[in-house]
Amino acid sequence: MRDAQFERLISFAKDELNADECKVLLNEAAQDSELEAEICACELMVAAEGALVRTHAQSGRTFEDQVMHKIHLIELGLPQRNRFGMQGWAAQLANVVSSAAEQLVGIVSMPAMVTLGLLLIVSGVVWNRTGISGRNGQMAEVLVPTQNIEAGERIAPELFRKVSLPQGSASEGYIRALDPKVDTYARTLIVADAPLHRDYLVNLPIGHRTTSILIYASALPTEWFVPGTRADITWSGMIEDKPIVALLAGNVQILSVDQSRPISHDIPLQSFSVRVMASEEVILKLKAAQDRGVLGLVLRGDQNPLVGLGDGGQLTLVGLETLTHPRLR
Incomplete structure (x- = not known):
């Protein structure tokens, strides 16, 4: 059984966004070595994603891109945890949250932003500490852009590299390979180092x-x-x-x-x-x-x-x- 306090943390994050209580519970969850690491990390990501989606409903398309970028950064942290290190992850996630916060002024409350930041940072730290592996050790290769791709730019294979993600965290929408027979363009800004998602692309019909x-x-x-x-x-x-x-x-x-x-x-x-x-x-x-x-x-x-x-x-x-x-x- 998972810790009852952790269940309360997820409830607050998904429904109430109570910053003060979340902060206390997050600290306890991060220090509790008996928590099931994989469930902890996945639940934290789901909670953060749900809160960000609710926020997006009041903001706009630009913030949607940043929401997806945050989630992709967390997922990429799994195979790259040794490269970034705990301090690097905390700094990187904090920078992304700070950038998004500038767009949220006047849209959501400060407690909500504090909670989102805590959820994202602790998710990265928990993954880094525990070294979670993919479900049953299975991995999936997805395409990741090596640079930002502007909206309307043609998608070319040389703009991407392949990254291995655990099968359980590789969304069905992630692109595994490009079809050389189809002309594809960026529907919106595609940020570097985040898995390429099919929602970011538009195919050029024949004719x-x-x-x-x-x-x-x-x-x-x-x-x-x-x-x-x-x-x-x-x-x-x-x-x-x-x-x-x-x-x-x-x-x-x-x-x-x-x-x-x-x-x-x-x-x-x-x-x-x-x-x-x-x-x-x-x-x-x-x-x-x-x-x-x-x-x-x-x-x-x-x-x-x-x-x-x-x-x-x-x-x-x-x-x-x-x-x-x-x-x-």
Whole structure:
């Protein structure tokens, strides 16, 4: 039977996030040599993951990446415990928690952040002390990036190395090998030294291509256009000396967005370099249209019909009026 105090620790971590009581129980759990080491470490990770997922519901995609990074760091600590050492693990986990805490100010309470930090650090220390082995000694090889991979970047084998993880801690979503017959791109930022997960990738369907286009907008924050977003692409320009705004392509998937500084102080527009995925026909249309006018984005849901055009060929959507700015012809 596991220690009753440890059961209380898990309960607090999962349900109440009581920082003071967790701190006491964590200290006792870390010093109790009779605890089953493997169960202790796994339960601590599950508790930390559950708390972080609840926090993510109130924050955003960027923090989700950091949540997964923390969990991957803990898992990687198992085969690499001799390399990092106890002090190295504590410092590394503390740095990651500190980085995430900067994004949590105003989102969750300080006791919650303290608890998450304690859970993560003690998990690493417990694994380091006990030298847990994989279930039945079975190991699984997974791919780990050797450097950060930006959203929209093509996935290539030379960007990865193989790391052995215990079979029990190797998630089914971890990528074991890349399919050379499939073009794959990063759906979001992929951090170095964390196992590659299939949720981070997007495969390029047969007959599709990717390209970067320059988008102009004034009232649409770039934060809205996250990787995976679907959007309609508009074109604005002059036809027979008349300003025209028309729908160019619908339901195009965005792979990544890079924001630059405003074009000039006289024109309050921002330019966005957007990498999109679409059919070959749409890609050719986008490249041709970009040389003859200005492209814009309209957010949409996957099930929404294509946006319509207002009278006179003008889109009646907030934020797109400036696409017909005379300085951009």
